[in-house]
Amino acid sequence: MNPNLNLLIGLAMGLNLLSLGTSRLPALIRTMSVQGVILGVMPMIMEHELDWRVALIALATIAGKGLVIPSLLRRAMRTAQIDRELEPLIGFVPSLLLGAGSAIAALALAHLLPLLPEHAGTLLVPGALATVLTGFILLIGRTKAISQVCGYLILENGIYLFGLLLIKAMPLLVEAGVLLDLTVGVFIIGIIVDRIQRAFDSLDTRKLTALRE
Amino acid sequence: MIPILYFLLRLACWLVVAPLLPGIINRVKSMVAGRRGPPVLQLYFDLARLWRKDVVMSNLASPAFVILPAVAWVAVSGAALLVPLGPAGTGLSFRGDVLPFIYLLALARFCTAWAAMETGSAFEGMGSVREVSYAVLAEAAMIAAVLSLCVQTGSMSLVTMLAPTVGASAVLLAAGLFIVLLAENCRVPFDDPNTHLELTMIHEAMVLDHSGPPLAVILHGASVKLLLFAVLLTQAVVPLGYFGPVVACTLLVASVLMVTVGVGLVESLLARFAFRRVPLLLTAAFLLCLFALLVAWKGGEA
Numbered sequence: 001m002n003p004n005l006n007l008l009i010g011l012a013m014g015l016n017l018l019s020l021g022t023s024r025l026p027a028l029i030r031t032m033s034v035q036g037v038i039l040g041v042m043p044m045i046m047e048h049e050l051d052w053r054v055a056l057i058a059l060a061t062i063a064g065k066g067l068v069i070p071s072l073l074r075r076a077m078r079t080a081q082i083d084r085e086l087e088p089l090i091g092f093v094p095s096l097l098l099g100a101g102s103a104i105a106a107l108a109l110a111h112l113l114p115l116l117p118e119h120a121g122t123l124l125v126p127g128a129l130a131t132v133l134t135g136f137i138l139l140i141g142r143t144k145a146i147s148q149v150c151g152y153l154i155l156e157n158g159i160y161l162f163g164l165l166l167i168k169a170m171p172l173l174v175e176a177g178v179l180l181d182l183t184v185g186v187f188i189i190g191i192i193v194d195r196i197q198r199a200f201d202s203l204d205t206r207k208l209t210a211l212r213e
Numbered sequence: 214m215i216p217i218l219y220f221l222l223r224l225a226c227w228l229v230v231a232p233l234l235p236g237i238i239n240r241v242k243s244m245v246a247g248r249r250g251p252p253v254l255q256l257y258f259d260l261a262r263l264w265r266k267d268v269v270m271s272n273l274a275s276p277a278f279v280i281l282p283a284v285a286w287v288a289v290s291g292a293a294l295l296v297p298l299g300p301a302g303t304g305l306s307f308r309g310d311v312l313p314f315i316y317l318l319a320l321a322r323f324c325t326a327w328a329a330m331e332t333g334s335a336f337e338g339m340g341s342v343r344e345v346s347y348a349v350l351a352e353a354a355m356i357a358a359v360l361s362l363c364v365q366t367g368s369m370s371l372v373t374m375l376a377p378t379v380g381a382s383a384v385l386l387a388a389g390l391f392i393v394l395l396a397e398n399c400r401v402p403f404d405d406p407n408t409h410l411e412l413t414m415i416h417e418a419m420v421l422d423h424s425g426p427p428l429a430v431i432l433h434g435a436s437v438k439l440l441l442f443a444v445l446l447t448q449a450v451v452p453l454g455y456f457g458p459v460v461a462c463t464l465l466v467a468s469v470l471m472v473t474v475g476v477g478l479v480e481s482l483l484a485r486f487a488f489r490r491v492p493l494l495l496t497a498a499f500l501l502c503l504f505a506l507l508v509a510w511k512g513g514e515a
Contacts, residue, residue: 017497017500021493021496021497092493093492093493093496096493096496096497096500097496097500100500100503100504103504104503104507107507107511
């Protein structure tokens with residue numbers, strides 16, 4: 001239907017696998033921000049006549065996901081002085097295979113869903129499902145707080161992809177609110193990461209399960 | 214008479230051109246490093262020198278130590294004969310010749326590994342284990358790539374499979390096959406062909422105790438395998454069928470040259486990976502080929 005859009009979604013799905021395969025946190029953050037920029041470009045490609053609201057959403061998404069959130073995360077990473085995920089709960093090869101399996105499952109499942117005819121030809125739904133599942137795998141399989149935040153952000157990217165189906169019906173206020181929530185959330189997480197680092201001398205979230213005085 | 218002549222001509226083409234490729238790779242590497250480097254024809258000289266030498270055999274080794282490298286060489290050459298050379302076609306082609314192609318490559322690897330174990334040396338055993346365990350992953354990627362070509366064209370023969378362009382999945386397939394090429398031919402991110410430390414060797418450790426003509430045969434077989442993968446990669450991605458014979462031939466040679474220079478550049482710019490990170494890269498290659506297969510499949514449906 002729209003080959004450029006499908007190409008971009010395919011790229012975003014490739015970035016999903018990249019984020020699952022890398023062990024370096026800077027690479028993970030970069031992958032996530034590039035994916036955010038790609039998602040930000042999508043609304044401009046989808047609409048035939050460029051609406052100012054759509055352009056605004058796109059610009060805000062690119063700025064928020066491509067610049068503000070990654071820089072907040074990079075600062076948190078620098079203060080915590082870690083740059084690697086060393087012992088993930090789910091290893092890199094298994095999580096890569098899981099991610100690929102979920103992408104294929106999403107492609108197969110999207111056929112079974114009762115979609116509108118104008119959405120049947122695009123990869124939007126399978127891309128959204130695959131991205132959400134990637135986010136879940138990162139959230140479950142990684143132990144460092146920053147990788148888990150990246151997982152959460154990729155999960156949100158998937159939800160945003162799903163939201164693109166409703167781009168005409170969704171008010172600007174909702175989009176802006178989501179983006180603001182996200183930025184504030186990452187901002188707060190940046191502070192929390194610093195606190196975790198100070199209290200536990202590590203960002204391993206498994207240590208947070210033990211209660212202390 | 215004429216078909217036999219053509220057949221021999223193609224075989225000669227494969228066997229004579231092949232040792233050029235490692236020479237080109239070494240030339241690229243030395244140019245990047247700012248050295249003068251060995252001549253491009255160095256491998257020919259090496260082969261001639263080795264061919265005149267005697268064989269040194271271990272007391273433990275059976276005659277298989279000498280025979281198996283020859284079997285491996287015949288297997289690789291047979292696999293090369295199955296691959297079409299652009300407009301020149303193949304020496305041998307029949308329905309389902311992809312399967313013997315894959316199996317011949319596996320047979321060659323099996324023979325090299327067996328010959329390595331004949332010496333009873335611990336290093337050789339270690340090298341064989343590494344080579345075979347990487348090959349398991351590389352073969353999965355290779356089979357996925359071949360399957361995607363099969364699905365794309367609906368054919369089981371290498372000649373018709375490789376002729377048309379691959380379209381959207383070409384990029385995925387090219388990336389996947391290039392990684393497979395590097396892994397199968399023991400090039401840098403997987404193995405360092407110039408290493409002198411037995412503990413870090415893979416392919417080199419397997420051929421450590423070979424000498425004389427068997428070593429020449431092994432080296433020549435390795436170069437034929439490199440050419441084979443370069444030609445395969447080129448034909449899977451570049452749509453040679455749309456051009457006239459002369460243009461297609463030039464394009465084929467240029468693309469193979471480009472792949473070779475690419476290998477040389479990768480080798481100069483990249484360090485080899487730690488052993489535990491190799492499966493990750495090979496899994497990535499497998500997934501690239503798998504997604505190429507998926508694109509070919511879905512594209513055919515829509």
